[in-house]
Amino acid sequence: MARFDRSIVADMDAFAGLSSDDIDVVLARANSVRVAKDKAVFSQDEAAERFFLLLDGVVRVVQTTRDGHQVIARYLGAGSIIGIAPAIGRTTYPASAEAAVDCVVLAWPMSIWPELSDRFPQLAANTYKAVGMRLAETQERVIELSIAQVEQRVANAVLRLIRQTGKKTEEGIIIEFPISRQDIAEMTGTTLHTVSRLLSAWESDGVVSSGRQKITVTDPHKLMLIGQGKP
Amino acid sequence: MARFDRSIVADMDAFAGLSSDDIDVVLARANSVRVAKDKAVFSQDEAAERFFLLLDGVVRVVQTTRDGHQVIARYLGAGSIIGIAPAIGRTTYPASAEAAVDCVVLAWPMSIWPELSDRFPQLAANTYKAVGMRLAETQERVIELSIAQVEQRVANAVLRLIRQTGKKTEEGIIIEFPISRQDIAEMTGTTLHTVSRLLSAWESDGVVSSGRQKITVTDPHKLMLIGQGKP
DNA sequence: CGGGGCGTTGACCTATGTCAAGACCTGTGG
DNA sequence: CCACAGGTCTTGACATAGGTCAACGCCCCG
Numbered sequence: 001m002a003r004f005d006r007s008i009v010a011d012m013d014a015f016a017g018l019s020s021d022d023i024d025v026v027l028a029r030a031n032s033v034r035v036a037k038d039k040a041v042f043s044q045d046e047a048a049e050r051f052f053l054l055l056d057g058v059v060r061v062v063q064t065t066r067d068g069h070q071v072i073a074r075y076l077g078a079g080s081i082i083g084i085a086p087a088i089g090r091t092t093y094p095a096s097a098e099a100a101v102d103c104v105v106l107a108w109p110m111s112i113w114p115e116l117s118d119r120f121p122q123l124a125a126n127t128y129k130a131v132g133m134r135l136a137e138t139q140e141r142v143i144e145l146s147i148a149q150v151e152q153r154v155a156n157a158v159l160r161l162i163r164q165t166g167k168k169t170e171e172g173i174i175i176e177f178p179i180s181r182q183d184i185a186e187m188t189g190t191t192l193h194t195v196s197r198l199l200s201a202w203e204s205d206g207v208v209s210s211g212r213q214k215i216t217v218t219d220p221h222k223l224m225l226i227g228q229g230k231p
Numbered sequence: 232m233a234r235f236d237r238s239i240v241a242d243m244d245a246f247a248g249l250s251s252d253d254i255d256v257v258l259a260r261a262n263s264v265r266v267a268k269d270k271a272v273f274s275q276d277e278a279a280e281r282f283f284l285l286l287d288g289v290v291r292v293v294q295t296t297r298d299g300h301q302v303i304a305r306y307l308g309a310g311s312i313i314g315i316a317p318a319i320g321r322t323t324y325p326a327s328a329e330a331a332v333d334c335v336v337l338a339w340p341m342s343i344w345p346e347l348s349d350r351f352p353q354l355a356a357n358t359y360k361a362v363g364m365r366l367a368e369t370q371e372r373v374i375e376l377s378i379a380q381v382e383q384r385v386a387n388a389v390l391r392l393i394r395q396t397g398k399k400t401e402e403g404i405i406i407e408f409p410i411s412r413q414d415i416a417e418m419t420g421t422t423l424h425t426v427s428r429l430l431s432a433w434e435s436d437g438v439v440s441s442g443r444q445k446i447t448v449t450d451p452h453k454l455m456l457i458g459q460g461k462p
Numbered sequence: 463c464g465g466g467g468c469g470t471t472g473a474c475c476t477a478t479g480t481c482a483a484g485a486c487c488t489g490t491g492g
Numbered sequence: 493c494c495a496c497a498g499g500t501c502t503t504g505a506c507a508t509a510g511g512t513c514a515a516c517g518c519c520c521c522g
Contacts, residue, residue, distance in 0.1 A: 138373060142376065194511075422480085424479075443500060
């Protein structure tokens with residue numbers, strides 16, 4: 001059962017506007033669970049019996065089509081609410097969530113969502129806001145896929161990743177979890193070959209420095225320009 | 232001020248689960264507005280001061296990028312709630328909504344949303360469910376754009392349109408509002424030229440029969456197969 | 463030390479975008 | 493009622509971004 005410092009979660013968006021006492025009440029109903037790297041937090045089409053808050057780590061949200069194609073919907077970092085199917089009238093998870101690194105999540109039974117959202121409207125509002133932001137982001141991606149070239153899409157995907165989970169180092173900004181060319185391909189609707197070629201080209205231009213499951217952006221500004229098709 | 236038959240709206244999803252009395256209360260706060268073909272219900276980036284229910288007609292939700300590209304996010308038919316920015320924590324409309332045909336909408340001032348959603352939780356739930364469904368659809372489109380060929384995307388777009396607003400006729404199922412090749416191109420991330428070629432080819436194959444701003448699907452099943460890349 | 467997963471690169475092919483020209487409607491104004 | 497103008501659609505010719513196929517090198521782990 002959960003026994004951890006409230007302060008870790010107090011400033012997460014999910015709890016914005018809630019009093020410490022309220023947070024304690026909500027947390028008291030949660031179970032804390034460790035999820036090992038590459039294990040699923042939940043799986044697509046499974047009955048949605050719990051919803052989660054990612055306390056630590058990074059989760060990859062993946063959708064798989066009947067014919068086996070995979071698309072990475074998004075990466076989510078600590079503080080994200082995941083598996084909120086019920087809040088939007090679903091009984092089943094629309095995608096799978098996989099730990100990109102070892103993760104710690106809080107889990108609540110779906111059944112208490114009505115009570116919780118009723119008692120803590122601010123919590124509900126925060127959740128709906130998160131859904132709204134994801135809708136906007138997803139729509140953003142539709143636009144990108146519709147009109148931008150592959151190079152721009154890949155550049156923007158990398159930029160999004162460093163914005164979310166980037167860490168400054170000597171060399172530049174590094175993506176804090178292991179990510180392969182294949183992963184990036186699945187985020188941008190292209191192939192690992194093309195991603196590989198692009199990263200190689202960018203490396204020659206001194207924009208990035210990359211290796212096995214690792215990418216460091218050495219010149220973020222130049223990458224932004226590429227992402228906007230400017231140069 | 233609104234004076235119309237409650238029965239028109241009673242069985243719309245937006246009001247599912249509300250009593251007749253409740254519906255009357257909600258409707259009493261609304262203004263009914265006519266929007267002529269090609270006029271905007273609201274515009275992208277504008278302050279979100281009202282939200283709407285589409286009583287009659289068809290609305291086209293469009294996003295425009297700085298560099299002038301347009302993408303059609305979706306078409307919405309009678310019964311759809313639109314401009315619900317506030318419910319998801321926005322203060323500005325993320326897209327424009329344009330009447331594809333002459334429309335009638337109900338408008339509520341955004342400011343009463345908190346009160347309304349508080350007093351009629353079922354109404355709020357219906358709204359959030361609608362948002363959730365749009366997120367799922369949008370995600371579906373990301374997948375399609377990521378892995379499917381243009382021909383499949385266009386086929387699926389047409390299928391979606393006839394599912395939403397198709398009307399059976401002698402010839403087949405016809406899309407009930409004027410829609411150009413350019414429109415379809417903007418829905419599928421391609422060009423009007425390619426759409427034109429595809430429709431011509433399908434016409435030769437007896438799958439559709441199309442003309443100026445008009446498409447009739449004569450063989451929906453065959454079109455489904457095309458949409459799945461089967462044949 | 464061997465094997466599997468990841469990454470790189472070259473050669474080639476094709477779906478689809480771009481460019482260009484023209485045909486066809488439809489509604490409008492004379 | 494006719495002719496014109498502007499928007500829509502069609503089609504051909506051509507160019508190319510990026511996918512596919514193939515082969516190989518490099519790590520890292522067991």
